[in-house]
Amino acid sequence: MSYIEGVMFDWAGTTVDFGCFAPVNVFVDIFKNAGIEVTMEEAREPMGMLKIDHIRAMLSMPRLSKLWEEKAGRAFNEEDVNQLYAEFEPALMASLSEYTSPIPGVIPVVEELRSRGLKIGSTTGYTNSMMEVVVPGAKAKGYSPDHVVTPDDTNSYGRPYPYMIYRNMEALKLSAVRKVVKVGDTTSDIKEGVAAGVWSVGVAVGSSEMGLSEEEYNSLTAPDQQAAIARTQQVFKQHGADFTIATLAELPALIEQINGLLAEGRRPGSVK
Template sequence: MSVHQIELVILDMAGTTVTDQHEVEACFAKAARQTGIEATDEEILAVQGLAKRFVFQLFWRKQLGETHPDVESRVDESYAVFKEVLEKHYRTQPVYPTVGCLELFGYLKKNGIKVALTTGFYREVTDIILGKLGWLEGLDAQRVGNESTVIQASISSDEVPQGRPAPDMIYKAMRLLGVTDVKRVINAGDTPSDLGSGKAAGVYLNLGVTNGTHTTEQLIGHPHDALLGSIDEIIQVLEEIKVKN
């Protein structure tokens, strides 16, 4: 397969393309503890990348019992507090791309490969972040762009039936961008759930990034084709595919 047969690279946001010094984790932990969830830092880190409302369901079901009548009301309360904390953070703090991210975007554009960003965030926060980075410019109402926009699509977890580790966001990105063969898609992210979604989708390459929220040691046991030190190493991966063919 030549590099030109790779049609789409799908990338996670926080920790992969957007610098995250555990801010999301901290916002989640703050909301969890404010609303009475008993969870360790390790338990919270382990679920990064998953849709956040789903994570609150997991924690409340574990704490109260699967069938407890108060689970959904407690989930609603925790999620509302989390949204408030998270939106305030991203509206008031600077947002930066990760090391090597813009270099990768430039390479992909030069080689005619589309870029889609997926995230466990919901649309409002996703747009706050994209807007601050200038990546929202030129995207239409479906958050789809063209060859001149920085990214070609943005998919948030509230826009699909199931968030990660289900493959729904990957499949939606393919549909939006007219990519029909999953073996022409590369997926990359910095969390176990990112890698789980790539495995479930059956992408050509499923890549872990170890300079985000999870280390090599934390990702090594999850499905992957390679672990990269930074996102721009995808350029070398694509160059090697080009040489082989």
């Protein structure tokens, strides 16, 4: 019988930084400094990508592209992308240490998975220098995966490319993509898992896709919480998620369910 051997977690919005606020606030600020007001929805839409790719994706949005052209008198170019990123990186680095707290429930779930013999890998849209802040910050608070891969380790081919997952699999000696689960909080995470051929799982509460802070989420009524979860899960499903969960607390049981599917000969992408 085939069993899941490892789980690939995203970082911000999945295991740390409830709501994924560290980068989104900076994206809003750098565009505002350039004279363009962006919405939180626009800032979040490409979330999970390598951050320079995220900026390029924002500039490619029809509304923002038009505003940039009106402001600059021409279409945006790579020099504009690089200038915005040059502003983005130091601004993010200045605040990143404040956003390394594990999302509630993450630590016991990881302990449970490890007790079953699973390896814990991780992928991210952050660069190595950013993760030099996040990894030790999270470790000091109780969360530390077995391996970390950033787009810097894959020649800047971040999500939705599958290579960060493959680098984790190699380092952790995982034998097959069907024995790996990818868990994330953005559509980029889902696409990464689908591209890699692993089981792709979207987690709703705390996600960038939901876009609520912990305080905002907890202030909702139970029906409103369920509605927000359902909306977020529907987006993940539309982008190819094999499964969605409300919180990571559901993950150990889901992995048992996937083990049963593997025993039946099922593969990622076969669950509708």
